[in-house]
Amino acid sequence: MTMALHPSVEEVWHWLSEVPDPEIPVISLTELGIIRDVEWRDDVMVVTVTPTYSGCPATTVINLDIERALAEKGLANVRLQRQLSPAWTTDWISAEGRDKLRAYGIAPPIDGTAADGVLMKRIDRLSGRSNFMIACPRCQSTNTEKISQFGSTPCKASYRCTDCLEPFDYFKCI
């Protein structure tokens, strides 16, 4: 009985790793890197979550999904805590998460290229080419070009493969 009431922190992390992102269900919340901390404070399970984008409409759904998933495991006394700093970055998406995104048809973010607030260089703007090698998730060609910095959700940009002509989403770096 006590086991059910006080599962280990590792156990809770494991449960959260099975909760899918509501907009990109192939990737879990832990793979997305938005669960920052899991800890017991007396009898309360405190889960610290960081938002991807300030206005991401999925944030509310994510919180509900976490509560529901933990309730199903018998954890009722759960508190969700929002943490803004350090701000979420696409660098926190796990390697497995990136593979799953690619298989799903979304080019994963290039690691270590999180937006640092540096304005785009003139040459990159004029060429319309990215300075990174973004591979087409369909044919793997790196002959790709940006259609728009903004895509189907706040976290994605629209790209096109100039070899196979496939338009695709690129998980943009932030």
Next chain:
Amino acid sequence: MATATLEPDVDQSALFEFLLRIGDNALILGHRVSEWCGHAPALEEDIALANTALDLIGQTQLWLGLAGEVEGEGRSADNLAYLRDGFEFRNILLVERPNGDYGKTLMRQFLFDAWHYLLLKALKGSAEKRIADIAEKTFKEVSYHLNRSRDLVIRLGDGSAESHRRMQEALDDLWPYTGEMFVGDTIDAALAGAGIIPAPQSLKIGWDEIVADALSESTLVKPADGYMHKGGRRGVHTEHLGYILSELQFLQRAYPGAVW
């Protein structure tokens, strides 16, 4: 280890006022930009604008949420957005300017983004941690906004004769609303003195640089600095704000407390 939270010794009402100013800018511009949803000239543009509006509304929740916390009267971000009258809004007049044509919307966005970018960059080092945290998050989003609006101002300015004409017209029309961004008052002085915000006038050099750079590339001519409209930051608005609020606040005014 017990670390005392360092609360900068500053008048909380000044802090509240600043948070309304920055939050209302995001709210009113976010609303203006969202008016384009379903009407932009190309699908990609529609999506980009809707995403920009979404970022700004999300940022509003953070800023006005903190404003309510600082005020300590139990007002939420929703209360502040939906239940204040026009004279209680603190946004600059630039963001309430009508959308006009697409060129004017983009020019307004660029002039604002360049300032917003510099303001948030400075706020990342704020002595008030809650402000620094929000700035760290929102600065990344606003970098994307500025990259995009600057790119389009250049493309359209240095585009066809017609697009050039419209962009120059937009610039001339909006220019008299840019001065308000750099005029400080006693509230700004108190907060800047405590290291919480940058002095508004300190952002002018960087803004001039970003704007001059983009305008020269866009072949647009920077208007002369003449009379500058101001008043929004102390609640004196143009007639346009009332129309925005009548739409933005309609639901909560007609059906008080409605939830879904």
